[in-house]
Amino acid sequence: MPELPEVETIKNELSQSITGRSFIGITINDARLVQNPLEEFSRGLIGQSILQIARRGKYLILHLSSGRVLLMHLRMTGGVLLNPPLQDKFARVIFELDDHSIMVFRDIRRFGTIELADDTTRVESKLGMEPLDEAFTPAYLEAVIKKRQVPIKSLLLEQNVIAGLGNMYADEALFAARIHPLKAASALSRLEIQHLHSAITDVLSEAIACGGASVANYQKIDGSPGSAHCNFEVAHRLDQTCYTCHSRIRRIVVRQRGTYFCPHCQRK
Numbered sequence: 570m571p572e573l574p575e576v577e578t579i580k581n582e583l584s585q586s587i588t589g590r591s592f593i594g595i596t597i598n599d600a601r602l603v604q605n606p607l608e609e610f611s612r613g614l615i616g617q618s619i620l621q622i623a624r625r626g627k628y629l630i631l632h633l634s635s636g637r638v639l640l641m642h643l644r645m646t647g648g649v650l651l652n653p654p655l656q657d658k659f660a661r662v663i664f665e666l667d668d669h670s671i672m673v674f675r676d677i678r679r680f681g682t683i684e685l686a687d688d689t690t691r692v693e694s695k696l697g698m699e700p701l702d703e704a705f706t707p708a709y710l711e712a713v714i715k716k717r718q719v720p721i722k723s724l725l726l727e728q729n730v731i732a733g734l735g736n737m738y739a740d741e742a743l744f745a746a747r748i749h750p751l752k753a754a755s756a757l758s759r760l761e762i763q764h765l766h767s768a769i770t771d772v773l774s775e776a777i778a779c780g781g782a783s784v785a786n787y788q789k790i791d792g793s794p795g796s797a798h799c800n801f802e803v804a805h806r807l808d809q810t811c812y813t814c815h816s817r818i819r820r821i822v823v824r825q826r827g828t829y830f831c832p833h834c835q836r837k
């Protein structure tokens with residue numbers, strides 16, 4: 570599932586490729602993904618140019634010359650490709666731009682969403698702090714952690730607390746901070762919270778530098794894979810050996826999310 574580093578990579582690549590371009594054609598192969606009435610969606614996009622591309626949490630946001638925004642959420646298996654090969658049965662919505670490049674919203678399982686909205690108010694209202702913003706400090710993390718009894722892993726996935734952190738990078742951050750995923754958030758010491766804070770920012774920054782992780786079907790906009798998964802210590806490494814202690818990596822389910830950890834390095 571694409572998380573902050575994957576969406577950030579797509580944002581950076583799209584910014585370089587399509588900023589300033591305008592929409593000249595839309596083909597909707599699967600109406601389920603589009604959150605607006607289809608005619609309104611197409612009418613609202615055709616002729617609009619793309620002023621800026623941003624990311625908030627796991628949302629990709631295209632700011633349009635009309636002042637409105639095109640919001641994309643990749644959910645489980647969504648992706649955005651530029652000029653991919655034609656004849657792809659998973660190409661759900663196809664955008665043609667004025668330089669005749671083609672941007673495709675591709676989605677195998679069809680949970681992704683595309684919405685033309687007046688502004689980002691509704692997105693903002695659902696999201697907490699960006700973990701790579703300067704305002705995301707150990708003190709902020711301590712303030713939100715200390716009043717919660719839930720397993721720390723669950724809390725890290727709450728988008729209204731930390732925006733954009735997802736399953737893979739939460740597991741990686743907890744390993745880097747040597748914290749057991751089931752430990753109650755409120756039971757973390759100040760030192761553990763400081764370690765967790767730097768683990769979150771380090772893990773995300775390194776993953777962005779690697780162009781995201783291609784463990785499932787994530788691709789960069791040219792179809793090539795990212796390499797962040799090559800650095801994973803626990804995520805998706807069930808029964809493999811911990812690089813630190815040589816124990817076997819385990820997988821448990823925490824609030825319905827598969828969670829990887831090292832039982833030796835991350836003791837409860």
Ligand SMILES: [Zn+2]
Nearest residue numbers: 811814831834
């Ligand atoms: Zn270990």
